[in-house]
Amino acid sequence: MGFMRIVASDEVLGTFIPIIVYWLYAALIVFMEKSFPKYKIRSAEEQDKRNHLVSKGTVIKGVVLQQVLQALTATLVYILTNRDDDAAASMTTSTTGQNDDGDDGIGSMIMMLATTMVQFLIAMVVMDTWQYFMHRYMHENKFLYKHIHSQHHRLVAPYAYAALYNHPLEGLLVDTMSGAVSFLLSGMSPRTSIFFFSFATIKAVDDHSGVCNFPWHPFHVMFRNNSLYHDVHHQLSGTKFNFSQPFFVFWDRLLGTYHMPSSAEDELNKEAKSK
Numbered sequence: 001m002g003f004m005r006i007v008a009s010d011e012v013l014g015t016f017i018p019i020i021v022y023w024l025y026a027a028l029i030v031f032m033e034k035s036f037p038k039y040k041i042r043s044a045e046e047q048d049k050r051n052h053l054v055s056k057g058t059v060i061k062g063v064v065l066q067q068v069l070q071a072l073t074a075t076l077v078y079i080l081t082n083r084d085d086d087a088a089a090s091m092t093t094s095t096t097g098q099n100d101d102g103d104d105g106i107g108s109m110i111m112m113l114a115t116t117m118v119q120f121l122i123a124m125v126v127m128d129t130w131q132y133f134m135h136r137y138m139h140e141n142k143f144l145y146k147h148i149h150s151q152h153h154r155l156v157a158p159y160a161y162a163a164l165y166n167h168p169l170e171g172l173l174v175d176t177m178s179g180a181v182s183f184l185l186s187g188m189s190p191r192t193s194i195f196f197f198s199f200a201t202i203k204a205v206d207d208h209s210g211v212c213n214f215p216w217h218p219f220h221v222m223f224r225n226n227s228l229y230h231d232v233h234h235q236l237s238g239t240k241f242n243f244s245q246p247f248f249v250f251w252d253r254l255l256g257t258y259h260m261p262s263s264a265e266d267e268l269n270k271e272a273k274s275k
Contacts, residue, residue: 014194021202025201041227065168179197
């Protein structure tokens with residue numbers, strides 16, 4: 001029982017569920033691409049041609065390496081913080097409708113949901129802020145770009161399961177550390193972090209998917225920062241723009257690095273409709 005409790009602990013789930021979600025959502029995107037090719041920004045042939053600098057096998061190995069480092073860092077953060085999680089008590093309240101004193105638990109449930117939403121929003125802003133400035137610095141520092149960040153930009157036409165293909169040092173400094181800082185500053189519990197990091201993982205995979213204009217896609221409806229927005233950044237003409245990731249675009253707008261030419265978006269819309 002003790003072993004099963006450890007395996008099913010919030011800390012373990014918070015470490016490994018986002019990794020599993022990464023590959024499951026990437027597989028879903030691959031299925032969507034094959035089933036609905038008209039919604040791809042580029043054809044599979046053009047995508048392969050543009051990405052000739054790195055093989056898909058190398059990309060997969062790089063992603064797995066980063067996820068190992070990510071899991072180790074997450075484990076360390078959970079051990080060092082050792083936050084108490086009142087989720088079990090909250091779950092009892094939400095399922096029975098009463099707290100331990102027998103009172104109506106609806107108010108407690110609303111408070112719990114409101115707290116979670118605030119923590120999500122704080123974590124999203126913190127993650128965006130960390131990643132914007134670290135990502136931008138990786139571009140503006142010629143040494144860092146040449147020796148570290150350029151590895152990610154070997155993908156001129158990004159695809160879903162390549163979202164975390166980075167130099168290991170960049171993966172640690174940009175992706176993994178942004179998650180750790182978001183977790184710490186938002187005050188979320190390990191259980192809440194399972195959902196937040198899974199959501200952030202899905203968003204990152206989708207932003208690199210190369211799939212655009214899919215009907216009623218929630219990320220494309222809710223976020224200006226989406227696959228088309230990030231695709232512009234991966235082009236040779238766009239590397240000085242669109243550093244924001246993975247949720248909002250406010251830092252790009254505030255600091256003059258926002259670039260989303262309407263002509264490019266219109267052209268892609270025409271291509272999607274004509275296929």
